[in-house]
Amino acid sequence: MTRIPPASRSKVTLPPAVRGLDAERLAALHRMSGAIVHDLNNLFGVILGANERLAAELGEGGDQQKHALIGLEAAERGAALLRRLLSLAQDEARELDPIDCADVLQTLRRLARQAIAPGVRVSVWTPAAPLHCAGDRVGLEMALLNLCLNAGQATSDGGSVSVRARATRLTAGEARGLGLAPGGYVAFSVQDTGKGMSAETLARATDPLFTTRPAGTGLGLSSVLDFATAAEGALLLQAREGEGATATLFVPLAQAETAAQAA
Missing domain, CATH: 3.30.565.10 (Histidine kinase-like ATPase, C-terminal domain)
Structure with missing residues (x-):
């Protein structure tokens, strides 16, 4: 049995020169990740729209519609995760x-x-x-x-x-x-x-x-x-x-x- 405590991650202190270099890389990664999240959000919009239309066109209550609705639900969760990433990047507090x-x-x-x-x-x-x-x-x-x-x-x-x-x-x-x-x-x-x-x-x-x-x-x-x-x-x-x-x-x-x- 393993108990995983809430705070079990160690912290590493880096020299000033390395910290400066890491800050530049982190800033670049921050910009790049923001762009990727934006583009993924657009793609999820396409997936959501396509699944909504597919579910509406398929027979009510059939297996095919059921699978389309599951795909739609998964895409909605993916879009929600992307919104969380955006809120973290912008230091927005989440309402729980x-x-x-x-x-x-x-x-x-x-x-x-x-x-x-x-x-x-x-x-x-x-x-x-x-x-x-x-x-x-x-x-x-x-x-x-x-x-x-x-x-x-x-x-x-x-x-x-x-x-x-x-x-x-x-x-x-x-x-x-x-x-x-x-x-x-x-x-x-x-x-x-x-x-x-x-x-x-x-x-x-x-x-x-x-x-x-x-x-x-x-x-x-x-x-x-x-x-x-x-x-x-x-x-x-x-x-x-x-x-x-x-x-x-x-x-x-x-x-x-x-x-x-x-x-």
Whole structure:
């Protein structure tokens, strides 16, 4: 079991001359990335428009329309991610509204089923009672999708990936172990029946660019950790070699539900 604390990245101090050179490169990268984001945003506009027209032209309720709508939904999430990049570049604060966890999991079910191999069973269980967490909805959806993709890639045909969400109240001791403040959280768990991880792999699983797959980028779990840190939550990884793995993402409960729990 590996507990990933909210702030586990080391800082490196560079000499003044190197810092000056890096500042110039960063400025150039900033301009270039802004242009790329702008152009990608235009392309997503084309994709969104084409999928909207395709979905409208296809038979109502048919499989073809269903797939067109899933593509439209994925493109909408991509466009939202680009808007986040633009807001970060412009130092704009994001407004964080309460997130309906059932809605998030329903979206995740559609996206994960298209991205995971057909031979792997995907089960997403929505909470029976209303459940809301605090944070960035698109960021949460992408973090959970990353966890599902990792689980699916580690699981052979005939295996399964299961996703659940539950409200939990962490005591001082439990919260301390996760590097969190005590209180109410939503725990999103993604469990697979795959090959699991060795202790050595588990210890490095969230390191940026670390991967055990030839075609992997090593950015999936790292980005989930970044989301958890920004959301004032935590990521807990549990795995044994040959016995599958469970990733649990803790996100603070919405304020209204935290107050209701305390009452």
